[in-house]
Structure formats: structure tokens, C-alpha cells
Amino acid sequence: MSGSADTPSGLSALDRPNSYIGRAVPRPNLTRLMQGRGQYVSDMTLPRMGHVVYVRSPYAHARILGIDSTDAKAMPGVIAVVTGAELAQVCTPWVGVLSHLKGLKSAPQYPIAVDRACWQGEAVAAVIATSRAIAEDAAEQVIVDYEELEPVTDMRTALDPETPVIHPDLGDNLAFERKLDAGEVDRAFAEADAVVDAEFVFGRHTGVTLESRSVLADWNAGEGRLTVYQGTQAPHMMQNIFAKHLSLEEAQVRVVCKDVGGSFGIKVHVYADEMATAALSKLLRRPVKFVADRIESFATDIHARDHRCYGKIGVMKDGTITAFEIDDLTGIGPYSMYPRTSAIEANQVVNLVGGPYTAQNYRARARVVFQNKNVTCQYRAVGHPIACSVTEGLVDLAARAIGMDPAEIRRRNLIQDDAYPCGSPSGLKFEALSHHAALNKLLAMMNYDALRVEQAELRQRGIYRGIGLASFIEVTNPSAAFYGVGGARISSQDGVTVRLDATGSVTCQTSITEQGQGSEAITAQVVATAIGVPMERVRVILGDTDNTPYGGGTWASRAAGIGGEAAWQAGKALRNNILAAAATILQADPATLDVVDGVVVDKGTTRQRIGLDEMARITYFRPDTLPPGFQAELMATRHFVPRQYPFAFTNGVQASWLEVDIETGFVTLLKHWVVEDCGTIINPQLVDEQIRGGVVQGLGPALYEHCRYDESGQLTNGNMADYLVPMAAEMPDIEVGHVVSPTLETELGAKGAGEAGTAGAAAAVANAVNDALSPFDVLITEIPLTPELILKELKRF
Amino acid sequence: MIAPVSITLMVNDEHVNAHVSPRTHLADFLRDHLGLTGTHLGCEHGVCGACTVRLDGDIVRGCLVLAVQADGAVVETIEGLSDSGEIADLQEAFRNRNALQCGYCTPGMLIAVQELLRQQSNPSRETIREHLSGNYCRCTGYHAIVDAVEATVRARNGANA
Structure with a gap:
């Protein structure tokens, strides 16, 4: 989409006077929450x-x-x-x-x-x-x-003929199966200098809101x-x-x-x-x-993951990856959840494996089976942690097989930053990603080479530290391709209404929702910028089907990219309506006017002409003084949905630096780094905090979080004391950096950032643990990486 | 069911007389009887810290104290600590650092932080993390919270210098 007509050439549409885009302004709704004066349903x-x-x-x-x-x-x-x-x-x-x-x-x-x-x-x-x-x-x-x-609890035997069928009318316990075969996989494996494989196991966990x-x-x-x-x-x-x-x-x-x-889904x-x-x-x-x-x-509450995924990779001696293959199995409980279904995660795994890399040979099978456990469904970063852990685990295995540094093998296989637009073997379309820029930035942030030296020195003293890298792609800004095309009545577009009130303040109604991400804040930032008013003059209303435009809400990292663009367009439309009314009052050409800081000004000189409060007063209370035939419209609504790309893919890379105590099996996280590219950043602080929060929701399942069922289908740790979630003392500081590749499908250029942290955190940790334990010739491809599991693999338990 | 018991206590500087069932815990009493819904319930078994309140000057888990045990006591909740201004600087630091997202853990978190800062004038990052390990946050990943606490420590020490 090209820039708007009222944008001077050479400037982006976002270069408004006193723009809030890109500024770390605090969220307006925090004070209420900090005083205990929020209103949750439980209140x-x-x-x-x-x-x-x-x-x-x-x-x-x-x-x-x-x-x-x-x-x-x-x-x-x-x-x-x-x-x-x-x-x-x-x-x-x-x-x-x-x-x-x-x-x-x-x-x-x-x-x-x-x-x-x-x-x-x-x-x-x-x-x-x-x-x-x-x-x-x-x-x-x-x-x-x-x-x-008789309960069906083990996904590995759910399809066996002797296993009872949970719903006899369905004929078997297979809910869904997808197969994909792209390129020449068999030939690629046959020609590879090394082929390595492993089975990756992902425990069930849940969101614990x-x-x-x-x-x-x-x-x-x-x-x-x-x-x-x-x-x-x-x-x-x-x-x-x-x-x-x-x-x-x-x-x-x-x-x-x-x-x-x-x-969190x-x-x-x-x-x-x-x-x-x-x-x-x-x-x-x-x-x-x-x-x-x-x-x-x-x-x-829905559980997530619970996958067993076999993975295989072929690699040449020069580091070129020739092919990926996976066979994924997941147990989803007795029903597919409504209306988004419980097959999406496995489907995403098939879509995303190998996604950051150039290899075009890819074969996949995913099977989704019923079992008598709690239902699973979409939780933050749906499918991403599995796809990323399998892909990045395999890439590290390939590097090990040919004796290449993990950073170097990624350099040699990540899609080049100038190769876009391009696609993946699974059919994904990438508009503009920045894997190499992100990797280079990450390696500089963490001082990779020096860290390798430190690691080697410590190892001489019996201290086992590891570095783990994980590149990833992330699905954001979903169009109707996610649910609508499958018949679900879930809006893929969002709408925003903005209204200039009689005192010159702005009331904004948006169909996106707030669960702490900062939807209200970014909406106010975008609207204030688009219209030209101070942000504190914008009041945002959301979360009410009687009082907002019809729309999708906040999920799958869509609020900023889709709802933000609707807010931008609505704000621009209202500014034009304001200028039309102001021009009538001032007997000026609207093209010569602009709105800055709540005042209509002459474009260029910014000489103040009339305040929005005065303009609104005349419009609402003394319209009799306006010329006949002129009707001011101080309310505007716009909707937006992506049409060019089914999803706005983002990318990034994470690194974990940790220590494994080989006597106790405990893993201590020392530091975590993330570089990601979510396009235009509306509020850098909110993006960073989405990344950090997301990382910790990936670190939890990597090390602690696990819904443990016994063979009779009894959940054995269904309380906060026995189900371990990350606590402050166990979590590392998380350094976040950015590369910015805006989507050109919107004027705002924003993509999502909610899944990125969760997508790659477990992969980085697992690779770091295996890196730390490399002197012991063990490979652990299961999470959570409990002390018990690590000691067993080290044959010390 | 055992008949309600009469209790008298101070809550946020107000005298409160109430009849409560002996099994009612303090957090339910504050929320359901007094409408002080800033005290949140996350687990109701003493793990998550969302119901942290002050009882006679010490922080306690509101879900592990019975309302009848607070008879004669002084209780301070997030509403009271906010209105008195005692933690205004801490709240401002949380706001500036976006040290909360959904805000559900925040009242308990703020009260737990203030307890630490009353005990120690210059806690290290590790000490802050250790002290807050009884207060779960699922949104932030804790980094921003630790930053906000550090900022408050610096400001308070600067102001006292």
C-alpha cells in the first residue's frame, strides 16, 4: 500500500508532528490496576x-x-x-x-x-x-x-487396534492427519554428507493465568x-x-x-x-x-503442546542443509476445542519447521489423536516452540555432525535478507524478514566469541556452561486464512471508531481487547498521532460488544498490526473531517491546515488558527453559524484486515547462556538475549515487555512446567505448589534488541510481537544444555529439562 | 455450619465490625464483606502471593489467615497503601517501567516490594529477585519488576542522601 495522499514525499505517513509512534509512553490504565482498582470479572x-x-x-x-x-x-x-x-x-x-x-x-x-x-x-x-x-x-x-x-492416555498407542475408541461414532481415535512432501527429500538425504535424527518430546503444560x-x-x-x-x-x-x-x-x-x-491464549x-x-x-x-x-x-483450562516429534536433517560438509523431515504426534484430549479446534498446533508445526532456512526439501506428517486427558488447544505461540525446538535442535545436531560452530551453520543456511519476497516449502509467504541482521546483532549483543572463550576456560575447571541459539519465524497479523476460511465465525478484521467530543477530547472505540499487552495504550498513541491531539485527550473503550465496532479481539499477535492500522485509518479520517469543519469555520482551504497538539494550525508555519475545543463548541452548539449545506462529521470509523499476505511473518533469534550442575542436574539460567523484528515499533517498551514475558513463558516449560498425568489419566500435580512456574529468582535478565522491517501492507507497518519470546526460548535453552553437556556425549531432546532427566542422561541417577 | 463470629479490626484506618463465618479467610473477608477487591486470589493455597496484605505491620497471605484471626488487628490493603501515599513512588516506578501487564499480581507484588525496602535500604538485584519469589507474575517475566524496584531504591537513597 502506498503512503497516504497527505504525506509529503520523503517522509513516512508516521512522521506527524509530535508523533507518539515509537515512543515508550506509559500505559494509561496502569494507575487503576496498581491501586487495586481494576475490575476483573472475579471482583x-x-x-x-x-x-x-x-x-x-x-x-x-x-x-x-x-x-x-x-x-x-x-x-x-x-x-x-x-x-x-x-x-x-x-x-x-x-x-x-x-x-x-x-x-x-x-x-x-x-x-x-x-x-x-x-x-x-x-x-x-x-x-x-x-x-x-x-x-x-x-x-x-x-x-x-x-x-x-478404560481410559486412553498414551498418545503412542491411541491408534492401536486394541485401544478403545473414545467416540465409537468417529471410528477411531485419529482426529486429524496432515502430510506434506515438498522438493526431493529422499534424494536430498541420499546426497547429504551426514544425516542425523532424533525424537523430540514436549510435555503438556498450561497457561496458569x-x-x-x-x-x-x-x-x-x-x-x-x-x-x-x-x-x-x-x-x-x-x-x-x-x-x-x-x-x-x-x-x-x-x-x-x-x-x-x-x-495468553x-x-x-x-x-x-x-x-x-x-x-x-x-x-x-x-x-x-x-x-x-x-x-x-x-x-x-486448555493444556498445550504434548507432542512427540521425530525429526531428521541432512547436511553437507560445507554446512548446507539439504532437507528436513518430521513425524509429529500429539494428544489433544477427548474433544477438539470449539471453535478454533485442537488441530491448529500440529498444523502449525508442519507449517513452521525449517522456516528460517533455505532448504527446499521438506517432508512432514502430523497426527492428532484423542485421549482421556484434559483438552489441549491454542496457547501462546501455537506450534512455534515445537517447530523451533525441532528445527533448531536438528540444526545443532547437523553442526555437531560436521564439526561446525552453531552460529556458522545458521549463517550459511538462513534465508538471505535480500531474498524477499519468497516462500517456504510448506507454502508460507514471507514479505520481508531479517534473519542475518538479527543474528549478527544478537552475536554482537552477547559477545559470542568472548563467551565461547569463557565457556572453554570454565570447562577446564569443571564448570559446565552452554550457549544455545535459536532462530525462528513467527505468525502474526492473521487474515481470514486462520479461521474464517474454515467456517468459523471469528472476525479477522478489526474496527475503530473515533469521535471528537465537545471539549476537544477524543473518544475511541476499538474491537481489539486488552489483557495487559497494552492494547489501550497503543490505540491511544496511534489515534493521538493520526489526529494530532495529546495522548491524554484520547479515551479508549474496548471489550464490549454493545459499544465497539465488530471485530476479532486480541490473539495471535494481531492487535497492534490489525487493530492498530484500523486506529490509524480512523484517526486520519477524523482529522480530515476536522479539517473540513475547521476550514469552513475559518473560510480556508482544508489542504492548507493541519491539526497539531489539539489545535488547527496552518500547515508549514504551524500558526495556531483554532483550538479543537472551540471548533467542537461551534460545531455542536452553534451549527447555525455555519454555512447552509455544511454538515460536520466529527466521528469516523475504519476497519482493516490484511489481504495481500495471509499472515505477516516476523523473525528473530534467541540465545541462552546457562550452567548445568552435573552433580545435581540443576540448570541455572545466567542470561538470555533476543533480537526480533516486528516491523514498525509503536511503543518500544511494550514490545520489549511482550518479548520478555514471552521468553519466560517459554523458559517455564523448558525447565519446570509440566501437567503430569498417571497412566489412569489422573492429573497428579494440579496445584500451584506441585506445578512449577518460573519465579523471580530463577529467571535471568533478558536483553532485547530489534531489527525493523515494516510490513508494506499497512501504513503503520506494525507486525505482532506476542509469540516471539515463547517461540524460541525453549529451543535456545535445550541447545544450551546440550552444548554444556557436550563433553559427556549426551543428547537430551525432551522438555521440561528436569534435574532428574539430566542426571538420568548423565547416568548419575 | 458454625455460626458467624463477631470481629472488630482496623482496615486501612477505618474501624470495622463484622460477623464472619469462622472458615472465611481474610482475603475473602476483605473482598466479599468490605468490597476491597484489590486483594486478589490466585491459588488460595498460599503459593502465588496475589493476596498479600499487611497484618499488624507484617505481610501475610490473605488466603492463609482466617478473618477471625484478624480480630483486634490492623490490616492494610493495596487500597489503603495507595491512598496513604506510602508507595506512591514505587507505583510511579512500576508505571514508568511497565512493570505490570495484566495487573493481577501487582497489588501483592507492590506490598511485598515495600516490605523488602522497609527491611533493606540497598538490596541487590539478586536479593530483590529472591525476595519476590513468593509472588508469581505470569506476564512480565520479572525483569521489568526488578528494574522498577531498583529505580525506587536509587530514588529513595538519593532522596535520603
Whole structure:
């Protein structure tokens, strides 16, 4: 897209007077949050509100023979006890499939299990009472008669003929399979000087949002309207789904999303217990609130990863990589999640493996199987950590096989920075990436050569430190290619409305949402810059289907790139409307005017002509003084969706410097570096903090985070004490650098940055651990890299 | 269920009389009875630190103290510490450094930081990280929080010099 007509040549559209683009301005909403005056769903109460607690299956797979709620219903304060069969009368089931994932199948899922529980933690009955405590007391009195069924827990045997089929109607436990064969893989391996392979294992983990999933549904029978206060990343998607499954018109549903205590992809899905809560409100004709407790969070928030991926790489003696091959297997629980499905992660793995490199020979297979464990679905950096760990693990293996330095083999194989636009063997289209610039910057930041010298010296003294590198590509700014083409009613465009108010301040409504990333801040920055007003004069409203344009929300690193561009275009449109009105008042040519700092000025000289407050006063209160036939339009709406590229790929590279204690198996992270390229940086501080937070969400699963199930499908560490998340003392300082390659598809040029940190952190750590342990001739390709695992590989345990 | 018990305490400089069920923990009492929802609940088993409040001058986990144990005590929450201005500089440092994202851990984090800074005038980066290890943050990765604490330390020491 070319620059706007009102941009002087030689300057970018962003070069506005007093631009906020690229400035680390603080977020406007922080003060409220720091004073404890945010409003999270878990803080909310409504008159006559009932609290729901779910009775959950203690078995991974069991038939429900009967539910006796007599005693529970008799307890003071209990409003109702509702079974799955009763709720099925109010809420229809759903099936989590998308048509562009050919062959993907799943079974109908009900808000509460009707006759069979398919994972430990699935809700089998709801108890609603006047307080949470009473509901919990009563839930203990609900007697459920179960017939235990054989659970399917090991993904490796899920497809064996002797393994029970979880959903007999589906025929087998294979939810989805994808195969890809590009180039001449067999020939490339045959001609390679070395071929190496390994199996990479990724534990299940989950997002552990500090505020658990919370929803407050309020069916007003008088209005015939359902208002759902929900911590969600996609309010309009939820509006559509509540309406569809509760047999309402969309106009009868309002979804309000206030402050959200962490999300990371956990809160973008349709959860059975949240649908049940909305259905209960309709059934009971009163507000009903559900707040998951921490054990429920571990047992029912979507899990992610849980992949076993075989990988193979061919390499020439000069370092040229000839081919990649993978065979990925993942277990997703008993249902494909709705509506985004649980096949996306495996699909992404196929798409992304080998992505940074020039090798054009690539074969892949991914299989997605059902099992009687909690459901898995899209969590931050969907598929990226797996693809990156497999790719970068293989590249390090190849380097080792030919005796080449890990930085050098990457230099020789990363796609050249002047080779764009180009594509990948899996069909990805790259507009402009900067792998070499990023790698060079990273190596300089970390002082790579000196670090290698230090490492060698320390090794002489029995101190085993490792350096791990990981290049990556990142999917951001998704178009309709992600979900819309598969039939999901998830908006891929976003919209922004801006309005000049009567005092010259600006009210902005955007369809993107805020979960802490800084959506509100960057929207205000972009709008203030586009119009020409101080940022503190812009108030941003988001997270309310009644009060924002229709749009997708905040997920898959789309808010800045897509919602930001909509904000830019809306701001520009309002500026033009302001100039038209001002020109009429001033009897000037609008082309000679501009808006700077809330004042209409002469372009060039910036001589002040009229303040926006005065202009708005005349426009709103004394339009009688304006010429006949002139109508000011001090409100503008614009939408945006990427059309040229299905996704705006970004790139980057990470490095980990760590020490392995070979006596205890403990890994100490000493330092972490990231260089990434998200295009135009709207707010450098917010980008850096997205990267840092993302890195730590990759370091957690690399070393600690793991949902541990036993062979009967019981989650054995579903609490904060036993499920380890990174704490401050264990985390390293993280240095972040940037290369800037704006996307030309938008005037803003911004791409996403939310996945980058998580994408490559585990790969860098795993490569560093193997680098540290290279004197011992061990190779560990499993995460989390626990002390137990490391000592076992070192044969010291 | 055991009948409610009468308690009297000071919360953020206000006298509070209430009847609470003996099993109600302090965080639920503050949130549900007093509407002080700045005290957050992350795990309700004493691990995450989101419910950190001050009880008779010491920081405690609001989910591990029963409301009846606070009978006769002085309780300070994030709302009180914000209004008194005691942590205004720390909050400003968090704001300038974007040391919070979703903000859910932040009230507990700020109270835990202030506790450290009352004990030590010049803690090292490692000491700050160690002290904050009982307060989980899932958004920031901690680096910005440590930076903000360091900035506050520098400013307070500069002001005292």
C-alpha cells in the first residue's frame, strides 16, 4: 500500500508532528490496576447473583449411571442442582472442526457431560447457591454413580487396534492427519554428507493465568437479553457462540470484557463450564457467576503442546542443509476445542519447521489423536516452540555432525535478507524478514566469541556452561486464512471508531481487547498521532460488544498490526473531517491546515488558527453559524484486515547462556538475549515487555512446567505448589534488541510481537544444555529439562 | 455450619465490625464483606502471593489467615497503601517501567516490594529477585519488576542522601 495522499514525499505517513509512534509512553490504565482498582470479572457482583460450583468427574473415563442430588438440594442457600441432561434442553452441543483442516473430526460436546465423562475434571453437574462456600458444601453432597471405563492416555498407542475408541461414532481415535512432501527429500538425504535424527518430546503444560477463568452471566428475562461479563480475548466471537447455542439472536447477547488477569491464549476458547454458566443464568432467570478455583484451572483450562516429534536433517560438509523431515504426534484430549479446534498446533508445526532456512526439501506428517486427558488447544505461540525446538535442535545436531560452530551453520543456511519476497516449502509467504541482521546483532549483543572463550576456560575447571541459539519465524497479523476460511465465525478484521467530543477530547472505540499487552495504550498513541491531539485527550473503550465496532479481539499477535492500522485509518479520517469543519469555520482551504497538539494550525508555519475545543463548541452548539449545506462529521470509523499476505511473518533469534550442575542436574539460567523484528515499533517498551514475558513463558516449560498425568489419566500435580512456574529468582535478565522491517501492507507497518519470546526460548535453552553437556556425549531432546532427566542422561541417577 | 463470629479490626484506618463465618479467610473477608477487591486470589493455597496484605505491620497471605484471626488487628490493603501515599513512588516506578501487564499480581507484588525496602535500604538485584519469589507474575517475566524496584531504591537513597 502506498503512503497516504497527505504525506509529503520523503517522509513516512508516521512522521506527524509530535508523533507518539515509537515512543515508550506509559500505559494509561496502569494507575487503576496498581491501586487495586481494576475490575476483573472475579471482583464483580450483581443483585440476586447465584454462585455455581461444578461437580467434576474424578475419573478420566466413566459412564454416569445416576446422579442423586436430593441432599444437596435440601441444603439452605442452595438454589438448584442441574445435570447435563437438564442443561442440554437449554444449550445445544458443539463440534470443534474447521473445514480447511481437511478430515478433522470431533464429537459433539455438551456444556455438562450428559451420560459419560471423558476426562478427569469434566463437569457432570452444577450446584448453584447463594454463596460460593454453600455451593461447594452442597457439591460434596451430590452423589454420582459412575461406571469406570478404560481410559486412553498414551498418545503412542491411541491408534492401536486394541485401544478403545473414545467416540465409537468417529471410528477411531485419529482426529486429524496432515502430510506434506515438498522438493526431493529422499534424494536430498541420499546426497547429504551426514544425516542425523532424533525424537523430540514436549510435555503438556498450561497457561496458569493468575486470575483463573471467570464468567458472570446475567439473563434478564424482562429484556430478553443475556449480558455476559467474561475474561475473554474475543468478545464478538463469544457473542455469536452464546447466541447460537442458547437459541438467541446475536442482538440479544452482550459480552463485556473488563480487566483480565492474564490470558495468553487460555481465554480465547469456548469452555463447557462457561457455556454452562450462561445456560444456567437463562434457565434460572438470574445472574450466575463461575470462578474456577486453582485445581479446576489446572484440570480444565486448555493444556498445550504434548507432542512427540521425530525429526531428521541432512547436511553437507560445507554446512548446507539439504532437507528436513518430521513425524509429529500429539494428544489433544477427548474433544477438539470449539471453535478454533485442537488441530491448529500440529498444523502449525508442519507449517513452521525449517522456516528460517533455505532448504527446499521438506517432508512432514502430523497426527492428532484423542485421549482421556484434559483438552489441549491454542496457547501462546501455537506450534512455534515445537517447530523451533525441532528445527533448531536438528540444526545443532547437523553442526555437531560436521564439526561446525552453531552460529556458522545458521549463517550459511538462513534465508538471505535480500531474498524477499519468497516462500517456504510448506507454502508460507514471507514479505520481508531479517534473519542475518538479527543474528549478527544478537552475536554482537552477547559477545559470542568472548563467551565461547569463557565457556572453554570454565570447562577446564569443571564448570559446565552452554550457549544455545535459536532462530525462528513467527505468525502474526492473521487474515481470514486462520479461521474464517474454515467456517468459523471469528472476525479477522478489526474496527475503530473515533469521535471528537465537545471539549476537544477524543473518544475511541476499538474491537481489539486488552489483557495487559497494552492494547489501550497503543490505540491511544496511534489515534493521538493520526489526529494530532495529546495522548491524554484520547479515551479508549474496548471489550464490549454493545459499544465497539465488530471485530476479532486480541490473539495471535494481531492487535497492534490489525487493530492498530484500523486506529490509524480512523484517526486520519477524523482529522480530515476536522479539517473540513475547521476550514469552513475559518473560510480556508482544508489542504492548507493541519491539526497539531489539539489545535488547527496552518500547515508549514504551524500558526495556531483554532483550538479543537472551540471548533467542537461551534460545531455542536452553534451549527447555525455555519454555512447552509455544511454538515460536520466529527466521528469516523475504519476497519482493516490484511489481504495481500495471509499472515505477516516476523523473525528473530534467541540465545541462552546457562550452567548445568552435573552433580545435581540443576540448570541455572545466567542470561538470555533476543533480537526480533516486528516491523514498525509503536511503543518500544511494550514490545520489549511482550518479548520478555514471552521468553519466560517459554523458559517455564523448558525447565519446570509440566501437567503430569498417571497412566489412569489422573492429573497428579494440579496445584500451584506441585506445578512449577518460573519465579523471580530463577529467571535471568533478558536483553532485547530489534531489527525493523515494516510490513508494506499497512501504513503503520506494525507486525505482532506476542509469540516471539515463547517461540524460541525453549529451543535456545535445550541447545544450551546440550552444548554444556557436550563433553559427556549426551543428547537430551525432551522438555521440561528436569534435574532428574539430566542426571538420568548423565547416568548419575 | 458454625455460626458467624463477631470481629472488630482496623482496615486501612477505618474501624470495622463484622460477623464472619469462622472458615472465611481474610482475603475473602476483605473482598466479599468490605468490597476491597484489590486483594486478589490466585491459588488460595498460599503459593502465588496475589493476596498479600499487611497484618499488624507484617505481610501475610490473605488466603492463609482466617478473618477471625484478624480480630483486634490492623490490616492494610493495596487500597489503603495507595491512598496513604506510602508507595506512591514505587507505583510511579512500576508505571514508568511497565512493570505490570495484566495487573493481577501487582497489588501483592507492590506490598511485598515495600516490605523488602522497609527491611533493606540497598538490596541487590539478586536479593530483590529472591525476595519476590513468593509472588508469581505470569506476564512480565520479572525483569521489568526488578528494574522498577531498583529505580525506587536509587530514588529513595538519593532522596535520603
